[in-house]
Amino acid sequence: xxxxxxxxxxxxxxxxxxxxxxxxxxxxxxxxxxxxxxxxxxxxxxxxxxxxxxxxxxxxxxxxxxxxxxxxxxxxxxxxxxxxxxxxxxxxxxxxxxxx
Amino acid sequence: xxxxxxxxxxxxxxxxxxxxxxxxxxxxxxxxxxxxxxxxxxxxxxxxxxxxxxxxxxxxxxxxxxxxxxxxxxxxxxxxxxxxxxxxxxxxxxxxxxxxxxxxxxxxxxxxxxxxxxxxxxxxxxxxxxxxxxxxxxxxxxxxxxxxxxxxxxxxxxxxxxxxxxxxxxxxxxxxxxxxxxxxxxxxxxxxxxxxxxxxxxxxxxxxxxxxxxxxxxxxxxxxxxxxxxxxx
Numbered sequence: 001x002x003x004x005x006x007x008x009x010x011x012x013x014x015x016x017x018x019x020x021x022x023x024x025x026x027x028x029x030x031x032x033x034x035x036x037x038x039x040x041x042x043x044x045x046x047x048x049x050x051x052x053x054x055x056x057x058x059x060x061x062x063x064x065x066x067x068x069x070x071x072x073x074x075x076x077x078x079x080x081x082x083x084x085x086x087x088x089x090x091x092x093x094x095x096x097x098x099x100x
Numbered sequence: 101x102x103x104x105x106x107x108x109x110x111x112x113x114x115x116x117x118x119x120x121x122x123x124x125x126x127x128x129x130x131x132x133x134x135x136x137x138x139x140x141x142x143x144x145x146x147x148x149x150x151x152x153x154x155x156x157x158x159x160x161x162x163x164x165x166x167x168x169x170x171x172x173x174x175x176x177x178x179x180x181x182x183x184x185x186x187x188x189x190x191x192x193x194x195x196x197x198x199x200x201x202x203x204x205x206x207x208x209x210x211x212x213x214x215x216x217x218x219x220x221x222x223x224x225x226x227x228x229x230x231x232x233x234x235x236x237x238x239x240x241x242x243x244x245x246x247x248x249x250x251x252x253x254x255x256x257x258x259x260x261x262x263x264x265x266x267x268x269x270x271x272x273x274x275x276x277x278x279x280x281x282x283x284x285x286x287x288x289x290x291x292x293x294x295x296x297x298x299x300x301x302x303x304x305x306x307x308x309x310x311x312x313x314x315x316x317x318x319x320x321x322x323x324x325x326x327x328x329x330x331x332x333x
Contacts, residue, residue: 008184008200009272013257016274059279060272062200 006057007064007080020054023065023084029091050076109133113157114239114302122320129212129323132158137322144325149290151245151318153309154326156294157302160214161207161234162221168228169202176220178206185270187283192216195294197270197283205234205281205296210323210330238281239302241295242326243309247316248291254312258282262291276308288332 002014022044027036045051048071055078056063065084067076104126106116111132113119119126119135127136135155137144144152164173170180178196181188187197193209194216208217225231243251249260255276259265262284271282280297297305310320 012273016257057272059274060199060281062272 004055004066004075005078006055006060006062007078008062009057009060012057012059016057016059018056018058020056020063023052023054026089104128104133106133111158113155114299115155115157115306118303118306119155124322127323129158130160130214134158134212135320135322136324138320144319144321145328147317147319148244148321148325148329149246151247151251151313151316152243152321152325153306153313153318154242154244154321154323155306156210156240156242156323156326157299159208159210159212159240160217161205161238161240161296162217163203163205163232163234164220164225164229165203165232166225166228166230167202168226169204169230170198172226172229173204173206173220175226176223178204178216178220180204181268185272187268187270187285189268189285190216195283195285197281199270199272199281203232205283207234207240207294207296210287210327212323234296237299238296239299239305241297241302241306241309243293243295243313244287244290244321244326244329245318246291247318248293251309251312251316251318252293255308256282260284260293276305276312278305278308280305287326287329290329290332292326292329 003011004014004017005011024040027040050067050069053066053068055066064078064080066078106112109132122138124135124138126133174180179188179190181198184198184200187195189195192215195207197205199205206217208214252260258271258273265284267284267286269284278297278301280295283294285294286292
């Protein structure tokens with residue numbers, strides 16, 4: 001059994017975790033083009049090398065980030081999302097006449 | 101004397117069919133029925149010291165989550181555990197578990213006093229505090245006894261031996277493939293592991309636990325045995 005270290009719960013069997021996709025910084029929704037936004041939402045880089053990924057410890061529903069080398073499948077470190085996300089992100093009301 | 105049966109109570113445990121099969125004797129607790137004992141031999145408190153499984157699903161519990169939850173609960177007189185994944189017994193016998201920096205689980209004592217739980221549920225939570233009711237989403241089982249950790253080693257990857265898993269420690273993990281919260285809160289001197297898990301899977305978990313307990317002669321026990329252990333020093 002592979003082991004992964006959850007920043008909140010400690011080292012656990014990999015079967016307790018769910019993969020949540022690559023992490024990418026969110027483009028500014030006000031200025032991003034539809035192409036940029038679609039890439040952010042749907043596309044993965046699928047890079048061979050060190051990537052940052054979302055993982056969830058399902059027993060506690062705790063989402064965190066992991067730095068992993070996709071070539072060696074070695075997890076370099078895991079860390080709480082609060083390292084990157086300090087504040088709640090609120091989306092502004094659409095200003096260009098778009099309906100919600 | 102009116103016979104107490106689960107179908108006559110306003111609230112009943114998701115395990116009431118199992119309890120009926122085991123010839124449980126029920127007792128009233130608020131608007132719910134709980135199992136007092138499964139046999140009238142008076143042996144359950146002694147068996148529970150070795151290995152017992154009790155259904156506490158009808159006892160009061162609640163939860164709160166959000167960045168302001170711990171501070172808000174503290175203003176309501178709750179003593180907050182210092183670190184995530186630890187639990188603290190309160191002065192009134194209830195227990196508060198801190199599941200993350202922003203999440204609390206609050207459960208009553210073994211007498212089922214709902215004072216703290218009711219009080220918190222009736223307050224209007226402050227800013228950044230969200231109510232997270234647990235009474236209908238999670239079942240509550242308690243595994244008691246000196247052989248509990250050995251039994252758990254068959255169905256749970258966490259080392260729950262008492263020298264590794266201290267009093268007041270919390271583990272959110274997989275138990276018999278069911279996600280659950282395990283809290284060690286001993287009853288007197290008897291080790292006790294409380295399990296909170298998805299209420300829809302309670303019968304499965306109950307059966308798995310009894311099956312795993314069989315080789316250690318573990319048995320289902322009622323709240324009378326739990327309370328008698330809790331009263332011992």
